Amino acid sequence: MTVNGRPQAPLMTNTHADRVKEVARLAGRPSRLRRREFLAEGPQAVREALRLHLARHADGQDGVVVDVYATADALERHPDIADLSHQDGVPAVRLVTAEVLAAMSSTVTPQGFIAVCRFVDVPLEAVLSAAPRLVAVLVEVRDPGNAGTIIRAADSAGADAVILTGASVDPYNPKTVRSTVGSLFHLPLVLGVDLDGLPERLRDAGMTVLAADGYGSTSLDDLQDASAQRRFAVAGEARTDDARTDGSPVHLEDAGAWLFGNEAQGLPAEATAAADARVAVPIYGSAESLNVGTAATVCLYASARAQRVR
Amino acid sequence: MTVNGRPQAPLMTNTHADRVKEVARLAGRPSRLRRREFLAEGPQAVREALRLHLARHADGQDGVVVDVYATADALERHPDIADLSHQDGVPAVRLVTAEVLAAMSSTVTPQGFIAVCRFVDVPLEAVLSAAPRLVAVLVEVRDPGNAGTIIRAADSAGADAVILTGASVDPYNPKTVRSTVGSLFHLPLVLGVDLDGLPERLRDAGMTVLAADGYGSTSLDDLQDASAQRRFAVAGEARTDDARTDGSPVHLEDAGAWLFGNEAQGLPAEATAAADARVAVPIYGSAESLNVGTAATVCLYASARAQRVR
CATH class of the missing domain: 3.30.1330.30 (Ribosomal protein L30/S12)
Structure with missing residues (x-):
């Protein structure tokens, strides 16, 4: 036949x-x-x-x-x-x-x-050497569906890569593959990365490291406002909460790596401490927290938008 | 005892x-x-x-x-x-x-x-008579997890209500209740609503009706840009794609009701036809479509942000 x-x-x-x-x-x-x-x-x-x-x-x-x-x-x-x-x-x-x-x-x-x-994953070096503009890092994200949602959202937002730390869910498990609806094949994945030293490597590759953290002192709204003000050249003071711990400003339109944490525990202290800013997605209603997939979607789209409209 | x-x-x-x-x-x-x-x-x-x-x-x-x-x-x-x-x-x-x-x-x-x-759901009239500013409408959303994600995202975005049409999943099923993580008890739910006539009723209650539609002619980015320009009083022409079919403008900062459709089929033609605008969440990468929960999150947060910063 x-x-x-x-x-x-x-x-x-x-x-x-x-x-x-x-x-x-x-x-x-x-x-x-x-x-x-x-x-x-x-x-x-x-x-x-x-x-x-x-x-x-x-x-x-x-x-x-x-x-x-x-x-x-x-x-x-x-x-x-x-x-x-x-x-x-x-x-x-x-x-x-x-x-x-x-x-x-x-x-x-x-x-x-x-x-x-x-397997389609690539070494971390391959991602970092390609001048990435937007990267999502999953730090001990354990739920297969959440990991899939974030990979698909990262793909939609035009991210350059998704990096998973060693303790994260295996993205090749069928449930994650299914929930990426093909996005697993669209952007480079890096697996099994050690969190230790990762923020520094991301920074060395030219990226601002942003920790998505519900308790963060920087509001994503403020970062978006400041970015829009720069875009529309509106006069105004730089906001004090729109700065790194060393006082230098954090700009959403710059190349950025977002760290997203575990569903129950959030990001470990060493990850938030090593980030340039701890950024909270605002909650306008009565919800106590955001699902990590929802938070990642809002953060990645905020970055993508700020980067596109520069 | x-x-x-x-x-x-x-x-x-x-x-x-x-x-x-x-x-x-x-x-x-x-x-x-x-x-x-x-x-x-x-x-x-x-x-x-x-x-x-x-x-x-x-x-x-x-x-x-x-x-x-x-x-x-x-x-x-x-x-x-x-x-x-x-x-x-x-x-x-x-x-x-x-x-x-x-x-x-x-x-x-x-x-x-x-x-x-x-049961905690309320009549449609109770929602419409309370001058709602932001409402999510689930039109035949069938997946319990997606419905839960949208209810939680609507709560986070400070929405005034979530409305489910009759053919949508039962939000009282345990999987949906679980995935709302308590948000089911935070904002009014309206169930079993007939889509027929709903867009008109939402409009009569003072809301712009926005159909979330991957094939929509209006980009959410453009609506957000136009809203930011009005906010920062930047001079500029109104965009032609930022208008209702009758030519009047659609403003993201106005009271709005978002229609979200079925996972596989999207919104029915009668829903998109009755909306004031068909709005597409931009896809910057290679993903072919967005998960309805992801799209809803981006849309509701875009509205919430535009409404808050007026």
């Missing part, structure tokens, strides 16, 4: 095949770490994985996608993914029954597509 | 007691609808339920909390909740074993507290 002139493997029907079990095992961390591979499930994630694969292939780099599995139904529903899979350098889609796909998947609704992908 | 001079019911130890089953049944919609009661689980939600209960009691209104169940451990860890529960007009806490609490709970970690609460 051939598709577009290429030989195609026969339909996989055996839910107990070794290959099916191997794919399913990637839902677990030990198997992921051993093979340095993870699962992208659903049409959006698989589409973005294939796009990144093709972009890398065109650059002569190693690909991302190792294998793609799909049901015939799903391929028919998403002809653009079928087209992507027919390009040069892309592994041929292996047709599977819905039962085989379900047996491979970590989710109850894999929506007809699974790709086995190579 | 008495606590603060009040008689206390004996420790509940029987996981099979009728009362335990009745509480547990509130995780299901039929039981909730029949009794017009729902579960608040965990210390934060129970604390906020008790606070609202006390505020209403002080106003001579009906209370919110019907029963509170807690383990002795949890009461010891949260003395402020024990204090709240000793106030006049508050139902006495019923001490239960960890096993009874687990049997009542919909979650694996109820953290020692469950309150049975009366």
Whole structure:
């Protein structure tokens, strides 16, 4: 059997095949770490994985996608993914029954597509040497959904990278991959970074280090106001709370790295102490705190906006 | 046995007691609808339920909390909740074993507290007649976590109410209650509203109706720029995309109602057509779309900021 002139493997029907079990095992961390591979499930994630694969292939780099599995139904529903899979350098889609796909998947609704992908994270140095303008740092963020939300929000805000400290959730776990809706393949990820010394390295790379901290002394509102005033060249005194501990000003439109902390404990003291400013997202209503994903969204968009309108 | 001079019911130890089953049944919609009661689980939600209960009691209104169940451990860890529960007009806490609490709970970690609460939603008219400045409308938002995130973000942004159309998720389901982290008790909720005629009613109440729509022709950035320019009295032409379909301007600092749509389908055409503007949150990176919770957070905070700095 051939598709577009290429030989195609026969339909996989055996839910107990070794290959099916191997794919399913990637839902677990030990198997992921051993093979340095993870699962992208659903049409959006698989589409973005294939796009990144093709972009890398065109650059002569190693690909991302190792294998793609799909049901015939799903391929028919998403002809653009079928087209992507027919390009040069892309592994041929292996047709599977819905039962085989379900047996491979970590989710109850894999929506007809699974790709086995190579780890996509990059070394910290690769990010820092590329003159980053906006970076999100997850410091012990533990909830897979929160991590996914922040990665997607960072992508939306045009961030240059997301950095996760060692004690953060594994972003290759299926729940995080799913909640990034493909954004995992859009911007560089750095994993397992030691918090110790990180703020200094970010600063050395030209970035202001901003700790998102509900108890912070600097209001994000004030930073945004000061930035807008500079933009519109409105005369006015610099605000005293709009300054680093050494007295030099913090400007939202400058290159910035945001530190976001753990859901329950927030940022550790060493992280807030090492930051240039501790910035609080204002709470106008009665909520006691913000979800870390919500706070990160507001902070990253505030930076992106200030940087874009300079 | 008495606590603060009040008689206390004996420790509940029987996981099979009728009362335990009745509480547990509130995780299901039929039981909730029949009794017009729902579960608040965990210390934060129970604390906020008790606070609202006390505020209403002080106003001579009906209370919110019907029963509170807690383990002795949890009461010891949260003395402020024990204090709240000793106030006049508050139902006495019923001490239960960890096993009874687990049997009542919909979650694996109820953290020692469950309150049975009366429905807290209010009629649409009560919201509209109170000169609202900022309102979030959930149009067929189906995911419990997304609804909870938006309710919490609306609370944080100081919104006056959250309105849910009939086809939206039931906000009294335990997952949504949990993800609001108490915000459900902070601002009025209106449920089961018919979308038909709603934009007109919001407009009649003095609000600009803004449809959050990734394909919208008005950029939230432009609305924010125009608002900042008015604030700083910067001379400049009104932007053509900053206008209603009838040509009159849309100002972010005016009272506003945001419509947020379904995760997969977005807003129905009748909603976007009836809005004063279709507003897109800008995507600076490669993400194809924003999670509805993320988009709502950015929109509500943009409105709150524009309204506060007038």
